[in-house]
Amino acid sequence: MSTTAAMEMRMESQVASDAVSTETVICLGSWYSDAPADALQPLLQVLREALGDRAASTLIAYPVSDPEAAPWHQDGLSLQPYPSLASIHTLTVQTSAAYLSLHEIMRNHSASCGLLLGAEAHSLSPVAIRGLLDAVHNEQADVALPRYSIGPHDGLINAAILHPLTRALFGVRNAFPMALDLALSNRAVERIAAVAQQQTATGQPDMLLWPTIEAAAAGFSVADVSSGVREIPHPTTADLATILGALTASLFTEIETKASYWQRTRPPVAMHSINDVPDVSLPAPTVSPEETSELIESFRIGYGNLHELWSLVLPPQTLLGLKHLSRLPAETFSMPDTLWVRIVYDFVLAHRLRTINRGHLLGALTPLYLAWVASHIQANSSTENPPETLARAFEADKPYLVSRWRWPDRFNP
Amino acid sequence: MFSQVEDALMDSFSRVLTKLAVFLPGVLALLLAVVLLALVGAALAWGIRSLLTRLRFDERVGERNSAGVSDWAPSHSPSLLISRVVFWMCVALGFAIGVSAYDAAGTSDLAPFIFPYLAHSIGALIILIAGTILARYLSRSVLISAVNARLNYARALSLGVKWLVLIFTAAMVLDHLEIGGRIVEIGFGILFGGMVLALALAFGLGSRDIVARSMERTAEKTTPIDRATERNDTPRSVRHF
Numbered sequence: 253m254s255t256t257a258a259m260e261m262r263m264e265s266q267v268a269s270d271a272v273s274t275e276t277v278i279c280l281g282s283w284y285s286d287a288p289a290d291a292l293q294p295l296l297q298v299l300r301e302a303l304g305d306r307a308a309s310t311l312i313a314y315p316v317s318d319p320e321a322a323p324w325h326q327d328g329l330s331l332q333p334y335p336s337l338a339s340i341h342t343l344t345v346q347t348s349a350a351y352l353s354l355h356e357i358m359r360n361h362s363a364s365c366g367l368l369l370g371a372e373a374h375s376l377s378p379v380a381i382r383g384l385l386d387a388v389h390n391e392q393a394d395v396a397l398p399r400y401s402i403g404p405h406d407g408l409i410n411a412a413i414l415h416p417l418t419r420a421l422f423g424v425r426n427a428f429p430m431a432l433d434l435a436l437s438n439r440a441v442e443r444i445a446a447v448a449q450q451q452t453a454t455g456q457p458d459m460l461l462w463p464t465i466e467a468a469a470a471g472f473s474v475a476d477v478s479s480g481v482r483e484i485p486h487p488t489t490a491d492l493a494t495i496l497g498a499l500t501a502s503l504f505t506e507i508e509t510k511a512s513y514w515q516r517t518r519p520p521v522a523m524h525s526i527n528d529v530p531d532v533s534l535p536a537p538t539v540s541p542e543e544t545s546e547l548i549e550s551f552r553i554g555y556g557n558l559h560e561l562w563s564l565v566l567p568p569q570t571l572l573g574l575k576h577l578s579r580l581p582a583e584t585f586s587m588p589d590t591l592w593v594r595i596v597y598d599f600v601l602a603h604r605l606r607t608i609n610r611g612h613l614l615g616a617l618t619p620l621y622l623a624w625v626a627s628h629i630q631a632n633s634s635t636e637n638p639p640e641t642l643a644r645a646f647e648a649d650k651p652y653l654v655s656r657w658r659w660p661d662r663f664n665p
Numbered sequence: 666m667f668s669q670v671e672d673a674l675m676d677s678f679s680r681v682l683t684k685l686a687v688f689l690p691g692v693l694a695l696l697l698a699v700v701l702l703a704l705v706g707a708a709l710a711w712g713i714r715s716l717l718t719r720l721r722f723d724e725r726v727g728e729r730n731s732a733g734v735s736d737w738a739p740s741h742s743p744s745l746l747i748s749r750v751v752f753w754m755c756v757a758l759g760f761a762i763g764v765s766a767y768d769a770a771g772t773s774d775l776a777p778f779i780f781p782y783l784a785h786s787i788g789a790l791i792i793l794i795a796g797t798i799l800a801r802y803l804s805r806s807v808l809i810s811a812v813n814a815r816l817n818y819a820r821a822l823s824l825g826v827k828w829l830v831l832i833f834t835a836a837m838v839l840d841h842l843e844i845g846g847r848i849v850e851i852g853f854g855i856l857f858g859g860m861v862l863a864l865a866l867a868f869g870l871g872s873r874d875i876v877a878r879s880m881e882r883t884a885e886k887t888t889p890i891d892r893a894t895e896r897n898d899t900p901r902s903v904r905h906f
Binding site: 403405406407408484496549550557561609615616618625 | 811
């Protein structure tokens, strides 16, 4: 096919796609970059089912590296390639570049709703995708995040730090503040794209963004959409310290940036709940005693070697708590929620004050986090709804963070 | 005889007095130059610090550089670091001017010796400070990485790295100050080589399993296209993310 013929065909397709106004843009993340049509079929099938009548006014954008790639249609779905800006993030989550791409496409088509889909999106149920879109179209939510059904021993960084911290400080009660998929209203996309623009301008297109925190700071409404079981992609690195460091660095920086917001007492962010997909209680897999001992041993090695560093960050009372913890036998190993909350808050403070190099600081958090994981596994069978209990502990101790944030040099036993 | 001794003593005494008379104004000039330049330095440092505070320099550096300049600075404030550098540069300049004034006052062969050595000393001081900071940074990095890799001898490894860098720094400083000559070079070579060998042996013998596992993982790693589930790590019952 000649170049002229290809261009004509592309223009015809463009005209055809513009004939019906586009209300919704579904943007596939960088995982689908240059994906062959066959690889997209399972996802397109799910989308067709999810969109129903909405398919005619929906544009599905997928990333390609070929600037000559043409839009195409299949079974009522309009697909349009867009130049890929983002690379696959280590954590396989959405980055600044993804939000910028979504904003660009939405602006070009004057769409009112955008949906970003992450890796393995074909495992989402059509009802969950419809729920995300309904939250923005019908419930007037600005940011709709899915609530995946995961096992009690899955997503532990989220359970230990991300969810309780965002909930306590920003009043956002979404279960997964760093979701793989999310739907956004036009104004929410604009706001997040503005932040993303700043980051890409400084040469950081792979930075993580926190849409729920942006929504809270802007006074937007959020929605929590039950989404059932979804295949969660593995990070491309197996190094826990790297994963934990990347997530906490991003969240702690966000906390520092929005300090003037969360220091004031505010009501929780208005949240719509859409529960079209029933939550599934996945059974807790059996954790072998060897695995738990391994986690506890990691903490003990940390306690033996990093005590000097921790003492720069943590107050004596917390260090005493860690000392007691290091002496507990594996059978009764249990980290109190209050101790973990203090540790996280003190690390947030040390990150802000740059007490030690930030890379070192976040690296030194890993053994403490593993102690929490071990304790969480031990306690899981005996505690009812552990994430809720922990989130409440974070909320209850928020005055400590506020006080130390304002007066970091004040005596702290 | 006695009169000759007396004349000689008087001559010596007179020469000492003359030297003292020449020396004291020189010292006074040196002190004056140092004090004056220290005052100028303090004023400059204050001005620069105020200006940088007004420009929110610390916050800007913090936003752009999460692990760089601020770790080198006193109280982790880059503006304080800059102001102090300016102050001490003024003091060093005052000292240099004072020495030259002292030299002009009569002792002709001091300046050609002092100035190059002073420059070398400042260079050595900078090497010492940079080496100490680098040693601390690297030892902490190694310590944390080793702890996260669950190495029981993390502290020993970290101390080894720290002392390697410190010894390297000390050798460079002594070489810069031209102290010790070849003894320093040979001593440093033996000590550094010995430590590297000891560390390599300790690390190689102690963590060969970890290295083997790491190499296996690298060899098995495939291109992650969507598709991250293609990578099946060791099945574990706990998922962090």
